Amino acid sequence: MFETKVKELLLKKDLKGLKEVLNLETPVNIAEFIEANSENEKDIIILFRLLHKELAAEVFANLDADEQIKIVGSINDDKLQSLLEELYFDDMIDFLEEMPSNVVKRVLENYKHENRSLINQFLSYEEDSAGSLMTIEYLSLRSNQTVKESLEHIRKYAEELETIDVAYVIDKNKKLEGEITLKKLLASSDDEVIENIMDKNILSVKTSTNQEEAVKLFKKYDLTVLPVIDKENILVGIITIDDMVDVIEEENTEDFQKMAAMAPSKEEYLETSVLHLAKNRLTWLLVLMVSATFTGSIISKYEEIIEQMVVLAAAIPMLMDTGGNAGSQSSTLIIRGMALGEIKMSDYLKVVWKELRVSLIVGLGLGAVNFLRMNYILKQDFKMSMLVSFTLGITVVIAKLVGGLLPIGAKKLKLDPAIMAGPLVTTIVDALALVIYFYLAMFLYSDVLR
Amino acid sequence: MFETKVKELLLKKDLKGLKEVLNLETPVNIAEFIEANSENEKDIIILFRLLHKELAAEVFANLDADEQIKIVGSINDDKLQSLLEELYFDDMIDFLEEMPSNVVKRVLENYKHENRSLINQFLSYEEDSAGSLMTIEYLSLRSNQTVKESLEHIRKYAEELETIDVAYVIDKNKKLEGEITLKKLLASSDDEVIENIMDKNILSVKTSTNQEEAVKLFKKYDLTVLPVIDKENILVGIITIDDMVDVIEEENTEDFQKMAAMAPSKEEYLETSVLHLAKNRLTWLLVLMVSATFTGSIISKYEEIIEQMVVLAAAIPMLMDTGGNAGSQSSTLIIRGMALGEIKMSDYLKVVWKELRVSLIVGLGLGAVNFLRMNYILKQDFKMSMLVSFTLGITVVIAKLVGGLLPIGAKKLKLDPAIMAGPLVTTIVDALALVIYFYLAMFLYSDVLR
Incomplete structure (x- = not known):
């Protein structure tokens, strides 16, 4: 239905109609359409340009490496910069890991200077480690904030964050002091101070922890998000449940392969x-x-x-x-x-x-x-x-x-x-x-x- | 560490100290302790009585059927009623499905009258169907509410709900009209009306949908919650990601068994x-x-x-x-x-x-x-x-x-x-x-x- 409509509009070159249809659709379905029609490179690029900024980034994150390369190759530096700004950090790392070095170089040149070293750090985490799964868009609060201040802060930044289920309370050195669920925050009265209502008993993993360990914690404690800390207890990122679901299936696939006497492989x-x-x-x-x-x-x-x-x-x-x-x-x-x-x-x-x-x-x-x-x-x-x-x-x-x-x-x-x-x-x-x-x-x- | 401490306090019969230690611990770990020490039925019952209301319910939901029967048998009707009130609806259904008929009867007699027919309805959903996985503690709003009103509503009820990631917009007949993520709600200005910012393009399943279909939607669209509707598009419940993780592992286990030439079984x-x-x-x-x-x-x-x-x-x-x-x-x-x-x-x-x-x-x-x-x-x-x-x-x-x-x-x-x-x-x-x-x-x- 969506597919035939888009094809029809592409044939008629009705860009206005196309834009309308696309911007109402989910990023997953648009990405699926692009994958299925990857032989018409021109159409794909036209289509991608019609997406509004946030949608474009979400569609991009859902594409395979081949299509990502085509798209990056077709847009100028300005467009690339705005695309990179919209991408979640973990999606960008996933994308860079698959790219040839010339694309990585161009991306790094166009990325905000202050985060370039962060990218290099993330690219160095071992595959299958918690570090390679985490993202930096977490919600953080200070222990001396009131609930009211916290909620104001959250309302300001909510849209840029990967998840707001749990807020992490950190000190000025980013040391993790506690956590509080958004549910509890919302249920507390405005003048309550975070320090008094936060949970100091925090489950966390290190960047080097194997992903299987992280999966076990998610399953045992029914988590939706898990903080990742370094040796000094400094919060460096969070892992979200959607990535865990992928890891669970990956681990199962590897077990199926090993049990049928094959070397495990992550590729489809x-x-x-x-x-x-x-x-x-x-x-x-x-x-x-x-x-x-x-x-x-x-x-x-x-x-x-x-x-x-x-x-x-x-x-x-x-x-x-x-x-x-x-x-x-x-x-x-x-x-x-x-x-x-x-x-x-x-x-x-x-x-x-x-x-x-x-x-x-x-x-x-x-x-x-x-x-x-x-x-x-x-x-x-x-x-x-x-x-x-x-x-x-x-x-x-x-x-x-x-x-x-x-x-x-x-x-x-x-x-x-x-x-x-x-x-x-x-x-x-x-x-x-x-x-x-x-x-x-x-x-x-x-x-x-x- | 926690285990040895509790055992020590139980030996000393230091109920006050025990209560303190227990009420700081996670429900999962307390349930694990009870399972591991199930031969000391008296200790378990003492321990369970020391938990505060909400924690008791969470611990109870994490126990195996054998332990649940012991505990239900040891508490009076008043305590049972307050336990049932605190349980999430899906946890209660899971519990009732495992119980012998005399326990089910006693539970139903002690349950709020208006929900008794609902329990019977839920117990009738087929195993492996979306209906058997859902819970009724969803967040609902009306389309004519403003963001401010909605947030006030959410702050009032947040703690009773299983998840507040997504709010479902329903009409007076509970027909599903739209949905809005809490993230988007928080990012919108106070006087915005829900109708104008809600998403009308909703993914949902029917109560009879097979759980595998639900899993596919969760994975494809990175969902954390999915609404369940009946034939008339009336919202009857939601499925949350933590239950999906269990279903994914269950389906994988069944595939492992079938592939090794066995009839699949859900039991450990x-x-x-x-x-x-x-x-x-x-x-x-x-x-x-x-x-x-x-x-x-x-x-x-x-x-x-x-x-x-x-x-x-x-x-x-x-x-x-x-x-x-x-x-x-x-x-x-x-x-x-x-x-x-x-x-x-x-x-x-x-x-x-x-x-x-x-x-x-x-x-x-x-x-x-x-x-x-x-x-x-x-x-x-x-x-x-x-x-x-x-x-x-x-x-x-x-x-x-x-x-x-x-x-x-x-x-x-x-x-x-x-x-x-x-x-x-x-x-x-x-x-x-x-x-x-x-x-x-x-x-x-x-x-x-x-």
């Missing part, structure tokens, strides 16, 4: 190069391939048995697949539980006890079904049906114990539990399953086998 | 019963086990070939595992990309083209490494090394195409793409890999094999 699939995708996948595949050859060497070891009873080979895929799946189920639940803080290292006995009971039920169930299938439907003999079904049951029990314990063991060794997911568990369980299988076969068929 | 691992865990895992294991027997039947079909060349069997585990892993990598990336809205159904050609190129690189790499391993390290003959390496390469290509396309196909058929993850892909790829393997073997060794 369709935007990642083929070489990069291949690189992320190759390492683990190689490791697992080489490990799997050990499983193969077990088969080689029992080659003579297979030669004499080739019917044994037919059950191998089913035993391997089921063992792998049973193990993946357990490791996935434990890895996820640890990521959410629901399962701790000290719970390992509880996990063993639970997995043992679950695996006995599941192993018995699968074994029974398999026995019925082999003995009654496929009419295979009793001994062979028992051999496969019994191996299956034991494999499931082992798979679930291995799958349950490996992630906890990894954490104990300060490794990421997520790498102990399905693929690695499968490789280990496969080998164990085959050893048990052949061992039992030799025992049951000792009369037939040489 | 350590709190799920053994029978329930077993049930969630059995169905898919059975389905996959039966599917894997088809792979086994391929081996049975080529039994004669194995009998003549039993060395062929040794490579089967490696081919199966690598094929499965390669397929899981692709399906995981595509499923995740679709869940985040980064990959659409219409992108299937892009996915095929990308996976084809990636799989050629990966397949070539793995094949080459395997050839070197077999031919130079294990000193196997050239022909056998070529057979296994070539099959490996083709298997990787097929695995990645199957893994990339199945999730998109599932979505096309309106199935959940997450079920097309590793386990199912592995089963399919295993069968294909074996067919190719034996086919190539018959071709290469036609001179040896009968």
